[in-house]
Amino acid sequence: MNENKGKFTREAAQNFLALEPEMQAERLADYIWTISDGSCRTIFLEAANSIIAFDTFGTPGRARAYKKKVAECIPEKEIKTVIYSHDHLDHSGFAADLSADAEIIADEMCAKVIKLRQAEGQSMPTKILSGAKNEMSIDGLEFTLLNPGPTHGSGNMSAWFADAGVLFSSDTILANAKYGFVPDYHICNFVKFMRGFLELEWQTFVPGRYEITDRAGFSRGCDYFEAVQLEAQNAFAEFVPIWAFEPMKGYVMNKLAERFGDLDGFEDHVGQTAIRIVHHYLMGGWGLEDTPEPSVLLANEVQL
Numbered sequence: 001m002n003e004n005k006g007k008f009t010r011e012a013a014q015n016f017l018a019l020e021p022e023m024q025a026e027r028l029a030d031y032i033w034t035i036s037d038g039s040c041r042t043i044f045l046e047a048a049n050s051i052i053a054f055d056t057f058g059t060p061g062r063a064r065a066y067k068k069k070v071a072e073c074i075p076e077k078e079i080k081t082v083i084y085s086h087d088h089l090d091h092s093g094f095a096a097d098l099s100a101d102a103e104i105i106a107d108e109m110c111a112k113v114i115k116l117r118q119a120e121g122q123s124m125p126t127k128i129l130s131g132a133k134n135e136m137s138i139d140g141l142e143f144t145l146l147n148p149g150p151t152h153g154s155g156n157m158s159a160w161f162a163d164a165g166v167l168f169s170s171d172t173i174l175a176n177a178k179y180g181f182v183p184d185y186h187i188c189n190f191v192k193f194m195r196g197f198l199e200l201e202w203q204t205f206v207p208g209r210y211e212i213t214d215r216a217g218f219s220r221g222c223d224y225f226e227a228v229q230l231e232a233q234n235a236f237a238e239f240v241p242i243w244a245f246e247p248m249k250g251y252v253m254n255k256l257a258e259r260f261g262d263l264d265g266f267e268d269h270v271g272q273t274a275i276r277i278v279h280h281y282l283m284g285g286w287g288l289e290d291t292p293e294p295s296v297l298l299a300n301e302v303q304l
């Protein structure tokens with residue numbers, strides 16, 4: 001085997017990179033489909049003469065499985081456009097294995113990180129977007145790409161389909177409590193930017209992982225994230241050893257179980273979510289992304 005390796009350096013990773021899992025695809029609206037490998041989730045669109053695929057999944061094998069499933073669902077059209085939701089390899093890492101000659105659309109921050117990262121198999125975007133809102137018109141389809149500011153990863157673009165009442169936003173709000181210990185959440189403005197999406201008209205929310213939800217589920221996700229932020233601060237006030245997992249987990253479980261204990265994955269994940277968030281308050285944020293004016297990140301220091 002000789003798969004594109006992303007950032008792996010060990011030959012042993014080939015087994016992981018090559019696996020092609022069973023994909024589950026489902027039609028959400030006239031032209032919108034959602035697809036999952038059991039963990040990550042994304043969407044693809046049937047345009048007039050082609051397919052527009054969001055993201056690529058996290059390995060060459062998964063990218064191929066994605067391509068095969070799309071071909072199974074819509075046999076007469078090919079993927080001609082790939083849109084990266086954000087820079088992370090587990091979502092946009094292997095476009096080279098999904099569609100070798102597609103146009104690849106990404107936000108400029110995402111593109112800059114990808115350019116400097118140089119991960120094997122992660123294709124450079126060919127069309128760069130900037131700004132908070134881009135109205136797209138591709139092969140007969142019209143939709144809106146939104147990037148209100150740093151939320152998760154670099155250059156995270158969400159997609160709003162006003163006519164179908166669908167919002168897709170990868171690795172942001174989930175329909176459960178399965179947030180991991182991911183440093184690349186930009187806590188400062190995260191909930192504010194997410195709640196901003198509730199000002200738009202939509203009924204169905206497609207997250208970048210796990211199950212689809214609705215406005216109420218999305219709103220509850222914002223409430224949960226905010227509640228962990230509040231209890232993380234209370235932990236300082238009560239002198240919980242906030243850098244240690246077990247005391248932090250016990251503290252937030254006790255505070256949040258009554259209100260959010262029914263969320264899938266609550267007990268297994270609330271501790272690591274709290275450890276991540278508590279470090280936001282301990283350190284003051286994750287670099288420039290967590291400042292009140294994160295647009296300074298777009299200062300033109302990396303040329304594309």
Ligand SMILES: [Zn+2]
Pocket residue numbers: 086088091152153171
């Ligand atoms: Zn991510």
